Amino acid sequence: MLTTLAMLMSLSAVNTVMAQADNxxxxxxxxxxxxxxxxxxxxxxxQREGYVSALKHKEFIDAVKDGLTGKIAISYFEWAGDVVPGSVIDWQVIENEQDAIAFADKLEARPLEMQRRTSISAAIAQGAAMLVSGPYHGIRKVIDISGxxxxxxxxxxAPARDKAVEAGIIINGLAIMLRPSGTPGGxxxxxxxxxxxGPGSFVLPVHNIDDFAVxxxxxxxxxxxxxxxxPAVRRIADKPAMSDCLVGEKQWQDMFDR
Known part of the structure; x- marks a missing residue:
């Protein structure tokens, strides 16, 4: 009886380790x-075509294969004044070209919906919730925000960013600077x-739409x-902030005060 129980406990432990390894x-x-x-x-x-092209590119797939486990978990959503309803593409593991193409095809097939306003804080909150509740365990957890x-x-x-970083999440940015945004300092x-x-976080600016895919x-x-x-695209989060993080809210209010 004791021997059987010990064997069952051993098998359970092995199954748990295997399940964790799979995730x-x-x-x-x-x-x-x-x-x-x-x-x-x-x-x-x-912009949509740039993401589809990047996900299918050999350079991206090679980067996935070269990792410690050789696989990543990826998800996607669109946002404006809030998260766009129905835009979420749930978690999928990518470890080869077929996986990457399958995810890119899901994105390419989605209807493109434009909405009003800009809530980066809502995007961070949504991304953080997906990372915390997702079925996979990443050595790194990253939210990739373009805006x-x-x-x-x-x-x-800023408080939304700080809360996510405290939870061990890295947030990187793709700043789309095709026209003046009225943001002091850029x-x-x-x-x-x-x-x-978060550790190693960075901003990559895009000044020309033709450069977006690259x-x-x-x-x-x-x-x-x-x-x-x-260094040309990196911002160090622990340096004193030069920007007014409420500049967008103030610009929006000014439109109604004129």
């Missing part, structure tokens, strides 16, 4: 993509001071591989 990935990566109406439909479509303007809706962005400076955070691919490879960002 272990190098990175849990949430792609949070801005689809606010400050971008026109052509720019939004090029073309400062937070102007919902909760303030949108990349604002993202560096108010949005990104920028997305470069960003995904850095996030998957865990390599540091070049």
């Amino acid at each position: 272990e990935v190098d990175v849990q990566l949430v792609l949070a993509v801005d689809t606010s109406r400050s971008m026109d439909s052509e720019e939004a479509q090029i 073309d303007g400062p937070n102007n809706s919902g909760n303030p962005v 949108l990349d400076q604002y993202y560096g001071d108010c949005v990104v955070g 920028a997305v691919r470069r960003k995904l490879v850095m996030e998957v591989s865990g390599i540091g960002a070049p």
Whole structure:
């Protein structure tokens, strides 16, 4: 009886370890993509195509394979004044080209919906919730946020960022700077001071829509591989902030006070 019980306990422990190993990935990566109406439909479509192209690219797939476990877990959603209903693509493990293409095809098939306002704080909250409740365990947990303007809706962005970073989440930013955003110091400076955070976090600015696909691919490879960002695109979160993290809210209020 005791021998049988010991064997059953041993098998249970082995099964638990195997289950944990199956759920272990190098990175849990949430792609949070801005689809606010400050971008026109052509720019939004090029942005979508940039993500699809990057996910299918050999450089991205090679970065996944070169990881410690050789696999990542990835999910996706779109946001504007809030998370766009129905835009969430749930977690999928990527460890080979077929997996990456399957995820990219899901994204490509989604209808593109543009909505009002910009709530980066809502995007961070959604990404953090998905990371915490997801079925996988990443050595690193990353929210990848792309956007073309400062937070102007919902909760303030800096406290949302700080809460996520305290939970062990890294937030990186893709600052889409195709036209002036009215953000003092530039949108990349604002993202560096108010949005990104965590060890090795960085901001990658995009000034030309034709460069978007390359920028997305470069960003995904850095996030998957865990390599540091070049100094030209890196913002160090523990430096004193130069940006007013409520600038977007103030700009929005000014529109109604005139």
